[in-house]
Amino acid sequence: MKTLAAQVITPEDLLNHWQGHRALTRRIIEVFPDKDFFEFSIGGMRPFAKLVDEFLAMGAPAMKGIVTKDTAPFAEASENLIFKAQYLEKWDEATAEITKYWQQLTIEDFNETFNLFGQYNFPVIQNVLYLIDNEIHHRGQGYVYLRALNIEPPFFWER
Amino acid sequence: MKTLAAQVITPEDLLNHWQGHRALTRRIIEVFPDKDFFEFSIGGMRPFAKLVDEFLAMGAPAMKGIVTKDTAPFAEASENLIFKAQYLEKWDEATAEITKYWQQLTIEDFNETFNLFGQYNFPVIQNVLYLIDNEIHHRGQGYVYLRALNIEPPFFWER
Numbered sequence: 001m002k003t004l005a006a007q008v009i010t011p012e013d014l015l016n017h018w019q020g021h022r023a024l025t026r027r028i029i030e031v032f033p034d035k036d037f038f039e040f041s042i043g044g045m046r047p048f049a050k051l052v053d054e055f056l057a058m059g060a061p062a063m064k065g066i067v068t069k070d071t072a073p074f075a076e077a078s079e080n081l082i083f084k085a086q087y088l089e090k091w092d093e094a095t096a097e098i099t100k101y102w103q104q105l106t107i108e109d110f111n112e113t114f115n116l117f118g119q120y121n122f123p124v125i126q127n128v129l130y131l132i133d134n135e136i137h138h139r140g141q142g143y144v145y146l147r148a149l150n151i152e153p154p155f156f157w158e159r
Numbered sequence: 160m161k162t163l164a165a166q167v168i169t170p171e172d173l174l175n176h177w178q179g180h181r182a183l184t185r186r187i188i189e190v191f192p193d194k195d196f197f198e199f200s201i202g203g204m205r206p207f208a209k210l211v212d213e214f215l216a217m218g219a220p221a222m223k224g225i226v227t228k229d230t231a232p233f234a235e236a237s238e239n240l241i242f243k244a245q246y247l248e249k250w251d252e253a254t255a256e257i258t259k260y261w262q263q264l265t266i267e268d269f270n271e272t273f274n275l276f277g278q279y280n281f282p283v284i285q286n287v288l289y290l291i292d293n294e295i296h297h298r299g300q301g302y303v304y305l306r307a308l309n310i311e312p313p314f315f316w317e318r
Contacts, residue, residue, distance in 0.1 A: 007166035008173060008269040009284050017288060042201065043306030110167040125168050129176060130316075133295050137315055140299025147202030156296055157289070 011110065015102045018132050019095065020159030025055065025135055026091050027154045028142045034084050040145050048145055051138040052087055053077065058131055060094040062116055063101035066109075066127070071118040170269065174261045177291050178254065179318030184214065184294055185250050186313045187301045193243050199304050207304055210297040211246055212236065217290055219253040221275055222260035225268070225286070230277040 009017075029037065029052060038049045057076040065072065081087055105124070115121040120130070146153045168176075188196065188211060197208045216235040224230065240246055264283070274280040279289070305312045 007169050008266065009168060009288075010166050013284070014167060017285075021292070042303055043309070045303065045306050107167065125172070126176075129168075133180070134315070136292050136295040137299040137302070140296040141303050143296070144201055144204065144300050144303040147204050150202070156293065 011102070011105065011107065014128070015099065018128075019099070021132060021135060021139075022059070022091075022095060022098075024154060024156070024159055025052075025139050025142075026088065027158070028139055028146070029084060029087055029091065031146065031151060031153060032084070032142075033149070033151075036145070036149055037084055037087075038082075040149060042145060042148060045141060048142045049081075049087065051141065052091075053081075054138070055135050056087075056090055056094055058134065060097040060101070062127065062131055063098050065116060066114055066124055067101040067104045069114070071115050073119065074117040170261065170264065170266065173287070174258065177287075178258070180291060180294060180298075181218070181250070181254060181257075183313060183315070183318055184211075184298050184301075185247065186317070187298055187305070188243060188246055188250065190305065190310060190312060191243070191301075192308070192310075195304070195308055196243055196246075197241075199308060201304060201307060204300060207301045208240075208246065210301065211250075212240075213297065214294050215246075215249055215253055217293065219256040219260070221286065221290055222257050224275060225273055225283055226260045226263045228273070230274050232278065233276040 029048070032040075032048055037047070039047055041047050053076045057074060061074075064070065077090075081090065110125040110128070111123050113121060114124050114127065116127045120127055122130075143153045143156075187207070191199075191207055196206065198206055200206050212235045216233060220233075236249075240249065269284040269287070270282050272280060273283050273286065275286045279286055281289075302312045302315075
């Protein structure tokens, strides 16, 4: 076991932080009209469903890879989901899976370097922060889509 | 001094993480055409300049408040900046100020509850994560504005 420098957030608090963000993303999925969830786009960007495909391919698979030391490449699901309800179901499965794998990480694991998806060779904490930041970033895109559709999104600070 | 639970990121790494995000936000300011920076909007949302006003009113003033225990309310600058170059100058001043105040925080301070802006009474680490997340969220909005303007934004992972 390495000696750790003093640090500022517990694994439990960081998991709660991420799951809070994920709960907000779930509400964004819910408020999208079905058709717009799959089709609406601005400036040639992906519709929100495609962004959620990315979140689903990243969060739980990344945590599984980190815990099982599996460096299999990033891959979006091959099955095409065609209803929002299917996305919400996958989302909830991912929520449980993320928590399950997270709880298998030791405090030391966060500072170990791991080659996530065989491509992102960084300390686990940096890979985890990337997963969270990427979701916030693209969810911000979803907020603009909703506003452009004249739909009031949930407050950003509601988690 | 309280006993701290084991935690996952050092103050130095978290500062670097934030400043990396801030460097990316700076590049987004740079790539906006001047007129669009102040005027372009989608769905009735604020133009990017107004979002940067918010970032400038949050980041450095928050860190100053936390370190000096000053709970003065959140306030956007009263002077109106009218050139992008002024925003970049203020941005760089804030960069230095954030680092200066950050370095005055002890490891224990991050877990102390502080009533940021007299309104957000949370542990310092949660307030700091909010500052970072809020910037990522609204910067994501800036990415959509740029794409809608047919401008290629910098890669999200470039910090």
